[in-house]
Amino acid sequence: MFVLIDNHHAQLTYSLELLFGKRLGYKVVYPMGLEWYEKGYWNVYPHPATAESYLGLARADKTAHSKEFLMTGSGIEKPDPRLHYHWDSTKGIYERGVALETFKQLPVAFLVASMPVHAESYGELIQKYQPASKLIFQMGNNFQEFHFQSVKNVLNSTQRKIPFWIRSVSYNQEFDLGVFKYEPPRNNRLIVNLTHYMSNAEYFNAVKSFLPQHRMESYGAGNETGSIARTADVADKMKEADFIWHLKHEDGYGHVLHNAAALGRPVIISKNQYRKLRFGKFIEDGVTCIDVDGLSAEGLAKKIRHFGEPERLERMSKALYQRFRDLVDFDRDERNVRRFLAGLR
Secondary structure (H helix, E strand, O other): OEEEEOOOOHHHHHHHHHHHHHHOOOEEEEEOOOHHHHOOOOOOOOOHHHHHHHHOHHHOOOOHHHOOOEEEOOEEEOOOOOOEEEEEOOOOEEEEEEOHHHHOOOOEEEEEEOOHHHHHHHHHHHHHHOOOOEEEEEEOOOOOOOOOOOOOEEEEOOOOOOOOOOEEEEOOOOOOOOOOOOOOOOOOOEEEEOOOOOOOHHHHHHHHHOOOOOEEEEOOOOOOOOOOOOHHHHHHHHHHOOEEEOOOOOOOOOHHHHHHHHHOOOEEEOHHHHOOOHHHHHOOEOOOEEEOOOOOHHHHHHHHHHHOOHHHHHHHHHHHHHHHHHHOOHHHHHHHHHHHHHOOO
């Protein structure tokens, strides 16, 4: 049986592969081919160039079907002649794509929409072509403007309260704990930012001016140091750091934050910004994280120097990792999701 997802966010896509594919045994596919866009079933952004970048058949690896086996997020499998395959170089796996006409003929158990715009169009796909399928809305961002009119089932990885008449389950977006594995801090006096298009660069650089004994590096699209492509390399850079700088105006599940917690790398963060979000439960100033609220650049630099001393940094690292272990259990999430799927509406 197949599960269709809309694949608008790489880390979310991988987490759904780990959940539905590796854990639950379904074959996870995502739309491939511009027909999905042209017929109104896919609309991450209403522009042909965007549709081409997500859906274009140029993304398909033409050599995949000549291989005896392929490595996917679920493990090793034989290529399926009905599908297209895209090589994800960031994780070293193949993702499965499906053309619209092929999708209509597949045995599909669930359609998972992770954007409000797709909830309605996926419902239409079910009505027209997959009447035995169920629609699931994956709530990865808070989507306060979303009112659930076309949704009966919600897979919720946020802190948003789901209406009581909606069947829902709270869970965590899984990632590879073999890659993001705890190790003690290395005391490198390194602070790393991994958010794209950093909106607080002026503050970041001001803090940097008060920390001449530290290195402060910023990675991601639009940032001075460029991007780190491979997930394993991102994990290695985080392990190298003492602290992860993570100041954002908006965040969903917060993969970078949860990755940092799994590694035991304290984050520099605004408690006010995250107190109502999922990562808010991790934040305890001076224990698991450094809260920047109300601090000048000089004040924050002083706080970083204080908690960056080896003994304090190791205590903070262990405390954050323990908080991750207390709050995140992917095995428990699997059990809860199995029960959720058994009673879909």
